[in-house]
Amino acid sequence: MLVQEYFRSRQxxxxxxxxxxxxxxxxxxxxxxAAMRYSVFNGGKRLRPILFFATYEMLLGKKNINRIKxxxxxxxxxxxxxxxxxxxxxxxxxxxxVERRGKPSCHVKFGxxxxxxxxxxxxxxxxxxxxxxNNKTKAIKCIQILNRAISSHxxxxxxxxxxxxxxxxxxxxxxxxxxLKKTGALLQAATELACVMYGADENVLxxxxxxxxxxxxAYQIVDDILDEVGSYDVLGKExxxxxxxxxxxxxxxVGLEKSKKQAEKLLRDSYNMIKNMKNNDILVEFxxxxxxxxx
Amino acid sequence: MLVQEYFRSRQxxxxxxxxxxxxxxxxxxxxxxAAMRYSVFNGGKRLRPILFFATYEMLLGKKNINRIKxxxxxxxxxxxxxxxxxxxxxxxxxxxxVERRGKPSCHVKFGxxxxxxxxxxxxxxxxxxxxxxNNKTKAIKCIQILNRAISSHxxxxxxxxxxxxxxxxxxxxxxxxxxLKKTGALLQAATELACVMYGADENVLxxxxxxxxxxxxAYQIVDDILDEVGSYDVLGKExxxxxxxxxxxxxxxVGLEKSKKQAEKLLRDSYNMIKNMKNNDILVEFxxxxxxxxx
Numbered sequence: 001m002l003v004q005e006y007f008r009s010r011q012x013x014x015x016x017x018x019x020x021x022x023x024x025x026x027x028x029x030x031x032x033x034a035a036m037r038y039s040v041f042n043g044g045k046r047l048r049p050i051l052f053f054a055t056y057e058m059l060l061g062k063k064n065i066n067r068i069k070x071x072x073x074x075x076x077x078x079x080x081x082x083x084x085x086x087x088x089x090x091x092x093x094x095x096x097x098v099e100r101r102g103k104p105s106c107h108v109k110f111g112x113x114x115x116x117x118x119x120x121x122x123x124x125x126x127x128x129x130x131x132x133x134n135n136k137t138k139a140i141k142c143i144q145i146l147n148r149a150i151s152s153h154x155x156x157x158x159x160x161x162x163x164x165x166x167x168x169x170x171x172x173x174x175x176x177x178x179x180l181k182k183t184g185a186l187l188q189a190a191t192e193l194a195c196v197m198y199g200a201d202e203n204v205l206x207x208x209x210x211x212x213x214x215x216x217x218a219y220q221i222v223d224d225i226l227d228e229v230g231s232y233d234v235l236g237k238e239x240x241x242x243x244x245x246x247x248x249x250x251x252x253x254v255g256l257e258k259s260k261k262q263a264e265k266l267l268r269d270s271y272n273m274i275k276n277m278k279n280n281d282i283l284v285e286f287x288x289x290x291x292x293x294x295x
Numbered sequence: 296m297l298v299q300e301y302f303r304s305r306q307x308x309x310x311x312x313x314x315x316x317x318x319x320x321x322x323x324x325x326x327x328x329a330a331m332r333y334s335v336f337n338g339g340k341r342l343r344p345i346l347f348f349a350t351y352e353m354l355l356g357k358k359n360i361n362r363i364k365x366x367x368x369x370x371x372x373x374x375x376x377x378x379x380x381x382x383x384x385x386x387x388x389x390x391x392x393v394e395r396r397g398k399p400s401c402h403v404k405f406g407x408x409x410x411x412x413x414x415x416x417x418x419x420x421x422x423x424x425x426x427x428x429n430n431k432t433k434a435i436k437c438i439q440i441l442n443r444a445i446s447s448h449x450x451x452x453x454x455x456x457x458x459x460x461x462x463x464x465x466x467x468x469x470x471x472x473x474x475l476k477k478t479g480a481l482l483q484a485a486t487e488l489a490c491v492m493y494g495a496d497e498n499v500l501x502x503x504x505x506x507x508x509x510x511x512x513a514y515q516i517v518d519d520i521l522d523e524v525g526s527y528d529v530l531g532k533e534x535x536x537x538x539x540x541x542x543x544x545x546x547x548x549v550g551l552e553k554s555k556k557q558a559e560k561l562l563r564d565s566y567n568m569i570k571n572m573k574n575n576d577i578l579v580e581f582x583x584x585x586x587x588x589x590x
Contacts, residue, residue, distance in 0.1 A: 023448070028472075029459070031455065093407035093411065113386075113389045113458045116389065117454055120383065120414070120415070125446070125447075127442055139431075140434055147422055151416060151419050156419070157327060
């Protein structure tokens with residue numbers, strides 16, 4: 001199966017499920033449900049759910065869209081959490097982003113109050129879905145993994161340090177913490193959740209968790225590099241927007257060359273972690289996709 | 296056991312547990328953990344956890360502080376959700392309350408960004424705690440109940456309608472929806488969670504859930520009445536603050552006398568629902584406490 005076909009088909013499957021899980025806009029309070037839907041369906045690439053599917057199908061030993069239907073709730077939960085984090089991150093008091101993927105961000109479109117509450121509701125929806133997993137032991141394990149990724153020691157912690165660090169001089173360790181938690185934590189959760197749903201051994205889970213963590217760090221460094229030297233097309237946002245908002249970037253702290261080397265090393269390490277696994281082609285593709293963004 | 300002694304001892308037990316579950320302020324990111332703790336320990340009356348304990352001990356047939364230790368996580372989860380909702384409600388774009396129980400609200404003390412993220416982290420912490428319940432079927436059931444109470448069809452829905460209705464003419468049905476969801480939903484969850492943890496029959500759960508719902512509605516109407524005619528001491532906030540912020544109140548829609556009658560009827564109904572249950576003294580006390588606030 002072609003990689004493009006894999007991404008397209010899993011994306012399509014996911015979109016349908018996301019739609020099914022969200023209350024219709026006709027349901028009271030309509031404004032809140034409209035805001036939730038607006039942010040979930042704003043053209044996201046669905047990287048976290050697809051990484052989850054790809055990991056699960058690698059462990060399964062075959063790509064079979066019928067066999068992943070039972071794990072769809074987990075994929076949707078990942079996307080709802082990711083969307084909630086974007087809504088809250090964009091708020092005026094946090095990153096103050098008025099646009100997201102070329103469209104008005106949630107608080108610009110629906111007002112700040114509704115945006116805050118829509119984020120809260122999506123966090124809640126993510127967990128609600130996970131309680132529907134038949135195997136209760138797996139359901140609890142999944143909720144624990146997702147919660148840890150969201151928590152004050154995960155995504156929320158990373159976002160806090162990020163916002164409190166802007167306009168301040170920070171060192172590379174702080175920036176690494178931000179990357180690790182803001183992006184890494186949820187990607188890690190994606191592969192770990194696949195392992196739990198499949199019933200993989202603990203050592204496989206640890207390897208794939210580290211694979212995703214390295215991938216997340218590499219992604220962030222490449223994003224920082226593109227912010228310095230990239231174009232709108234590759235970056236999907238105005239280049240220089242991080243440096244303009246006085247956020248520390250990897251290149252601003254260690255230089256462009258060292259940043260590139262670091263990204264390459266992380267990608268090499270990620271690849272090495274999975275190179276001996278069977279049916280690893282889509283996971284390898286994730287590594288390659290990030291490599292190709294490197295200028 | 297005296298009612299005061301019951302409240303004091305359960306409160307003390309709860310405070311210790313809340314402290315144990317929250318990350319210490321010395322843990323990175325310190326600011327976030329300080330904000331979470333500041334809001335959790337701001338002198339709240341802990342009504343939801345105590346209603347939960349009281350319901351559980353009524354079902355148990357005895358007041359025994361050792362027997363409730365195993366359900367403490369559920370009580371803490373209720374309080375974390377309640378605190379998260381207060382932090383987000385107080386935000387400038389929602390209720391814009393600069394004070395909470397005479398102290399600066401979370402966003403005034405820690406900044407808006409940290410307050411939003413502290414609310415998110417407390418919502419997450421609440422669910423995390425529930426995954427620790429040994430009986431996995433009960434754990435899942437508890438998470439479902441709490442999630443429904445938080446969701447866009449619960450507390451978050453109520454808060455959305457509340458904020459979107461301010462400065463607008465609303466009818467009594469909309470105000471009823473706000474009360475039902477904003478306050479009623481979490482009180483209902485408190486009694487339902489007690490029933491699940493005890494293993495009560497479905498019909499007992501429904502009765503106690505309705506009891507809590509009526510109690511919540513009565514509480515809100517009394518609050519609205521006091522906002523009109525009360526004093527700072529009874530209300531715990533500046534009287535007239537709701538009417539000043541152009542929020543519709545029960546008396547403003549149906550008049551003071553009809554509001555009083557409605558509150559009395561709800562309290563009578565609540566009492567009737569539990570009057571034949573054994574060991575109901577603390578639950579009766581909840582009804583009486585609200586009745587005593589009526590001017």
